[in-house]
Amino acid sequence: MSDAASQTGPVLSADGKPLKRSLQRALRAQKLRALALIAPLLIFILVTFIAPIADMLFRSVENQIVSDTLPRTTRALQDWDHKAGQPPSEDVFAAFTYDLVAAAERKEHTRLGTRLNYEMTGISSLFRKTGRRVDDFGETYMDQFTQVDPALERPETWMTLMAAPDWQADYAAWDAARVAANKAGRDFDQPAPLFRLKAGVAEVLPETADAYAEFARLAQTENADNPADEEPWPPVFLALYRDLIHVGPGAIGRLDDASQAILAPAHDAVETFETVDLVDLYLDADEDWQNPQVWATIQAFAPAYTPGYFLSSVDLKQTPDGVAAQPEDQRIYVMLFQRTLFMSLVIMGSCVLLGYPIAYLLSNLPMRTSNVLLILVLLPFWTSLLVRTSAWKVLLQQQGVINDVLVWMGIVADDARLVMINNQFGTIVAMTHILLPFMILPLYSVMKTIPPSYVRAAKSLGATNWTAFWRVYFPQSVPGIGAGCILVFILAIGYYITPELVGGTTGTFISNRIAYHISSSLNWGLAAALGTILLAVVLILYWLYDRIVGIDNVSLG
Amino acid sequence: MVFDRVQKSYDGETLVVKDLNLSIGRGEFLTMLGPSGSGKTTCLMMLAGFETATHGDILLDGQPINNIPPHKRGIGMVFQNYALFPHMTVAENLAFPLEVRKVGKSEREEKVNRALDMVQMGAFGGRRPAQLSGGQQQRIALARALVFEPELVLMDEPLGALDKQLREHMQFEITRLAHNLGITTVYVTHDQTEALTMSDRVAVFNDGRIQQLAPPDELYEQPQNSFVAQFIGENNTLMGTVKEITNGVALVELDDGEVIDAKPVNVSKPGDRTLVSIRPERVEINKDRLSPDAHLIHAEVLEFIYMGDIYRTRLRVAGNDEFVIKTRNAPDQRRLKPGEHIEIGWLPDDCRALDAR
Numbered sequence: 001m002s003d004a005a006s007q008t009g010p011v012l013s014a015d016g017k018p019l020k021r022s023l024q025r026a027l028r029a030q031k032l033r034a035l036a037l038i039a040p041l042l043i044f045i046l047v048t049f050i051a052p053i054a055d056m057l058f059r060s061v062e063n064q065i066v067s068d069t070l071p072r073t074t075r076a077l078q079d080w081d082h083k084a085g086q087p088p089s090e091d092v093f094a095a096f097t098y099d100l101v102a103a104a105e106r107k108e109h110t111r112l113g114t115r116l117n118y119e120m121t122g123i124s125s126l127f128r129k130t131g132r133r134v135d136d137f138g139e140t141y142m143d144q145f146t147q148v149d150p151a152l153e154r155p156e157t158w159m160t161l162m163a164a165p166d167w168q169a170d171y172a173a174w175d176a177a178r179v180a181a182n183k184a185g186r187d188f189d190q191p192a193p194l195f196r197l198k199a200g201v202a203e204v205l206p207e208t209a210d211a212y213a214e215f216a217r218l219a220q221t222e223n224a225d226n227p228a229d230e231e232p233w234p235p236v237f238l239a240l241y242r243d244l245i246h247v248g249p250g251a252i253g254r255l256d257d258a259s260q261a262i263l264a265p266a267h268d269a270v271e272t273f274e275t276v277d278l279v280d281l282y283l284d285a286d287e288d289w290q291n292p293q294v295w296a297t298i299q300a301f302a303p304a305y306t307p308g309y310f311l312s313s314v315d316l317k318q319t320p321d322g323v324a325a326q327p328e329d330q331r332i333y334v335m336l337f338q339r340t341l342f343m344s345l346v347i348m349g350s351c352v353l354l355g356y357p358i359a360y361l362l363s364n365l366p367m368r369t370s371n372v373l374l375i376l377v378l379l380p381f382w383t384s385l386l387v388r389t390s391a392w393k394v395l396l397q398q399q400g401v402i403n404d405v406l407v408w409m410g411i412v413a414d415d416a417r418l419v420m421i422n423n424q425f426g427t428i429v430a431m432t433h434i435l436l437p438f439m440i441l442p443l444y445s446v447m448k449t450i451p452p453s454y455v456r457a458a459k460s461l462g463a464t465n466w467t468a469f470w471r472v473y474f475p476q477s478v479p480g481i482g483a484g485c486i487l488v489f490i491l492a493i494g495y496y497i498t499p500e501l502v503g504g505t506t507g508t509f510i511s512n513r514i515a516y517h518i519s520s521s522l523n524w525g526l527a528a529a530l531g532t533i534l535l536a537v538v539l540i541l542y543w544l545y546d547r548i549v550g551i552d553n554v555s556l557g
Numbered sequence: 558m559v560f561d562r563v564q565k566s567y568d569g570e571t572l573v574v575k576d577l578n579l580s581i582g583r584g585e586f587l588t589m590l591g592p593s594g595s596g597k598t599t600c601l602m603m604l605a606g607f608e609t610a611t612h613g614d615i616l617l618d619g620q621p622i623n624n625i626p627p628h629k630r631g632i633g634m635v636f637q638n639y640a641l642f643p644h645m646t647v648a649e650n651l652a653f654p655l656e657v658r659k660v661g662k663s664e665r666e667e668k669v670n671r672a673l674d675m676v677q678m679g680a681f682g683g684r685r686p687a688q689l690s691g692g693q694q695q696r697i698a699l700a701r702a703l704v705f706e707p708e709l710v711l712m713d714e715p716l717g718a719l720d721k722q723l724r725e726h727m728q729f730e731i732t733r734l735a736h737n738l739g740i741t742t743v744y745v746t747h748d749q750t751e752a753l754t755m756s757d758r759v760a761v762f763n764d765g766r767i768q769q770l771a772p773p774d775e776l777y778e779q780p781q782n783s784f785v786a787q788f789i790g791e792n793n794t795l796m797g798t799v800k801e802i803t804n805g806v807a808l809v810e811l812d813d814g815e816v817i818d819a820k821p822v823n824v825s826k827p828g829d830r831t832l833v834s835i836r837p838e839r840v841e842i843n844k845d846r847l848s849p850d851a852h853l854i855h856a857e858v859l860e861f862i863y864m865g866d867i868y869r870t871r872l873r874v875a876g877n878d879e880f881v882i883k884t885r886n887a888p889d890q891r892r893l894k895p896g897e898h899i900e901i902g903w904l905p906d907d908c909r910a911l912d913a914r
C-alpha cells in the first residue's frame with residue numbers, strides 16, 4: 001500500500017499544505033486565463049443574445065403600463081365588483097379623470113389604449129376620443145369658482161394654496177442661477193427642483209392637492225414651464241369642488257391664514273353650485289364608458305405582471321371572470337404551433353431521405369470528384385435566400401415551369417393545373433431545398449470518417465450488400481443523421497422568410513405570426529410570449545432527443 | 558487457388574502488382590512477405606473480391622472467381638486495421654457472420670464462445686472494441702475470421718500489435734488451428750521470423766513481383782536473387798566479377814583483386830558482374846575444417862561482440878567494413894581480438910554468386 005493511501009486525513013503536498021488547496025491554487029491561474037480568453041465572446045453573447053432573450057421573457061409577462069398610467073384608477077377600482085354589472089362610482093370616474101388628463105398630457109393614453117385593445121377591442125378608440133376632451137372636464141366648476149373669486153383663476157393664488165415655501169425659495173434660487181448663467185453665456189444644465197406640496201394641504205384637500213401636484217410637475221417636466229406662471233387645468237377645479245363639498249368649515253380652519261382667506265368664500269359657495277354629473281360627461285364622449293366590461297378589463301389588467309400574453313398564445317384569454325377559451329373563430333395559435341411542428345418534421349424527414357444518398361455518394365467518391373460535388377451542394381449557400389425562394393415561385397406557380405411541362409406532356413389538363421405554391425406543399429418543397437445542405441454536411445463529415453474496411457469486413461464475413469449497409473454502415477452514420485436532424489429541425493421551426501413568401505395562408509409558420517406582431521400589430525408582449533413558447537418547445541424536444549437518442553450520439557464528424 | 562498472370566493498377570499509370578503467378582494448394586499455409594508498399598494487401602484484396610484484377614485471372618478450384626461477389630466467396634479475412642464493428646459488442650461482432658448465415662441462436666452462442674475461448678478472450682464478450690487493447694482487438698478479429706469455419710482465411714498482419722510472448726503464442730495457435738481445421742491460409746507479414754516459423758511456403762514480394770516462392774529453409778539457405786538474400790536474415794555481400802565457372806563452382810575475383818569460390822546462382826558466364834552472398838554463420842575461421850584447395854581470404858578484426866550464445870565479430874574483408882561472422886560460443890572457440898589479422902574461408906555451396914543489383 002502506498003503512503004498516500006495509508007495516511008488518514010487530507011493528503012499533503014510537498015510544502016505541507018493540503019494537496020487539494022495547492023491544486024486549487026494551481027488551477028485558479030489557469031481558470032482565470034481561460035476566462036480572460038473567453039471574456040470577449042462571453043460579453044458579446046451576453047449583450048447580443050442573453051440580454052435580448054431575457055428581455056423577451058420579461059416582456060411576455062410584463063404589464064406595468066396599466067398601473068403606471070392609471071395609478072389612481074387602479075387603486076379606486078380595487079373595491080369595485082365587476083359582477084354587479086354596474087359601471088363604477090363617480091369616485092372612480094374622478095380618479096380616472098385625473099389619470100387620463102395626465103396621461104393625455106404625456107401622450108401615453110393612446111399607448112395604453114392600444115395595450116388594452118388587445119384584451120378588448122374598441123378600448124383604443126375610447127381612450128383616444130376621451131383623451132381629447134378630458135382636460136375640459138370640470139370646466140363648469142372652474143367657471144363657478146372664478147365667479148366666486150376671480151383670483152382662483154390666477155396661478156399665484158394656487159401657489160399660495162399649494163406650493164411649499166421652501167420649494168418656492170429653491171426654485172427662485174435655481175432660476176436666478178439660470179438667468180446669471182445665461183447672461184454670462186455659460187451652459188446651465190441643472191434640473192429645476194421638482195414641485196413640492198405645502199405641508200398639511202394634502203390632508204385637508206386630498207384630491208385637489210394630488211391633482212394640482214400632478215399638474216405642476218407635468219408643467220415642469222413636459223413643457224419646462226414654471227408652475228407659478230400656469231393656470232391649472234379644469235380637472236383641478238373638479239377636484240377642488242369634490243373636496244370642498246365633503247369637508248366641513250373646521251377642516252378649512254386647519255389651513256394657514258392666507259389659504260383660509262382664499263378658500264372660505266369658495267367653501268361657502270359650493271353648496272349652491274350647479275352640479276354636473278361626471279359620468280354624463282364621459283357618456284357624452286363615448287357611450288361605452290357605461291359598459292362595465294371596459295372597467296372590468298382595466299381592473300383585470302391592473303397587476304404589473306400578467307399571464308395574459310401566454311394565455312393568448314394558446315388560444316385562451318384572461319377575462320375578469322378567470323381564464324376562458326378564445327372564441328372559435330379567433331383560435332389560431334395552437335393550430336399554428338401544431339402546423340409548425342408538423343411541417344418541420346416533414347421537412348426534416350425529406351431532408352434525411354434526400355440528403356442521405358447524396359452524402360453517401362459524396363463520401364465514397366475519390367477526393368477530387370467529391371470536392372467538386374460538394375461545391376454543388378454548397379452552391380445554394382452562396383445564392384441569396386430570396387433568390388432561391390423566388391426561383392421556387394417561378395417553378396411551382398400555376399403558370400410556372402413545372403406545370404407547363406406537365407401540361408405539355410399531357411399529364412395534367414390545362415384547366416386543372418396543380419396548385420403547388422402558396423400552400424404547405426410549396427413551403428415544404430422550398431424549405432427542404434434550402435435546408436438540405438444542413439443535413440448533407442454533417443452526414444458527409446460523419447460518413448467520411450467511416451473507413452471502407454468495415455463494409456468490406458462485413459461482406460467478407462458473408463453479408464450481402466444490403467446487410468452490410470444496414471447492419472454495419474448505417475448504425476455508424478446515425479450520429480450524422482442525428483446532428484443533421486437537430487440542425488434542420490431547429491432551423492425549420494423558426495424559419496420565417498420562405499414560409500412568408502411561398503406559404504400563402506396554409507403554409508405559414510408561427511414565426512410569421514410572431515413577425516406580424518412585432519412589426520405590424522406592435523403587440524410585442526404577445527410576440528414575446530409566442531417566441532418564449534417556441535423556445536420552450538425546442539428545448540423540450542432537445543431534451544427528449546437527449547433522453548431517447550442521447551446527445552453524445554450526435555456528431556459533426 | 559491460382560493467380561494467373563495477374564496485374565493490378567489503381568491509377569492507370571503504375572502497376573502495383575506486376576505479373577503475379579502463384580498457386581496455393583488446399584490446406585497450405587502460405588505467407589506473403591515483403592517490404593511496405595510491395596502490394597501484399599492488394600493481392601489479398603483481389604483474392605477477397607474487393608479489388609478487381611486489372612488483368613489476368615484468379616481461379617478457385619479451377620473456376621475464375623472474378624465475378625463472384627465478396628460475400629459469396631466464403632473467405633475469412635483479418636484486416637490490417639482489424640475492422641471490428643465499433644457499434645457492436647465483441648460477441649455481436651463474432652456472431653455477425655453466423656447471423657448472416659442464418660445459424661440458429663444456440664449454435665451461434667456456442668460457436669461464439671468457442672471462438673472467444675480459442676483466442677483466450679472469453680471474458681470480453683460484452684465489451685465494445687474501443688474498450689480493448691490493440692492486441693485484444695487483433696485476437697477478436699482473428700476469432701471473427703475463423704468463427705464461421707471458412708476454407709480459406711486471409712490474414713493481413715494479424716499479429717502486428719502484440720507483444721513478443723503473446724505473438725509467439727498466437728503464431729503457434731494460428732498454425733495449429735490452420736492445420737487442425739485444414740484451412741488454407743494466406744498470411745501477410747513484415748516479420749521474417751514469423752514467416753519462416755509459421756509457413757509451409759513463403760512468397761517474397763518486392764516491387765509488385767514475387768521474388769521467390771519456396772519453403773522457409775530453402776528461402777533462407779538458397780536465396781534465388783540478391784533481394785531475397787538481403788531481405789531474409791543477416792547476410793554478407795561482396796561485389797566482384799566472375800572469372801570462370803567449372804563443375805558448378807564459380808571463381809569470383811573481388812574488386813580488390815582477391816579470388817574466392819562461390820556457387821553460381823544468377824550468373825552464367827565469365828565476365829558477369831556479381832554480388833556474392835555468405836551467411837555470417839557459414840563463414841569459417843578454422844582452416845582445418847575447409848578443404849585444402851579452398852580459397853582463403855584475408856580479413857582484419859574490427860570489433861568483437863559477446864552475445865551469450867554466439868560471438869559476433871565484425872571484420873574488414875575486401876574493403877567491406879560491415880562483414881559480420883557469427884561463431885558459436887563453444888569451449889574450443891577462439892575469441893578474436895580487434896586488430897588481429899586472420900584468414901577466412903567457406904564451403905563453395907554456402908557462398909552464392911547472385912545478380913549484381
Ligand SMILES: Nc1ncnc2c1ncn2[C@@H]1O[C@H](COP(=O)(O)OP(=O)(O)OP(=O)(O)O)[C@@H](O)[C@H]1O
Nearest residue numbers: 567568573591592593594595596597598599600637
Ligand atoms: N486504394 C488505393 N488507391 C491507390 N493506390 C493504392 C491503394 N491501395 C494501395 N495503393 C498503393 O499500392 C501499393 C501497394 O499497396 P499495398 O497496400 O498492397 O501494400 P502492402 O504490401 O500491403 O504494404 P504494407 O506492408 O505497408 O501493408 C502502395 O504503393 C500503395 O500506395
Ligand SMILES: [Mg+2]
Nearest residue numbers: 597598637713
Ligand atoms: Mg498491407
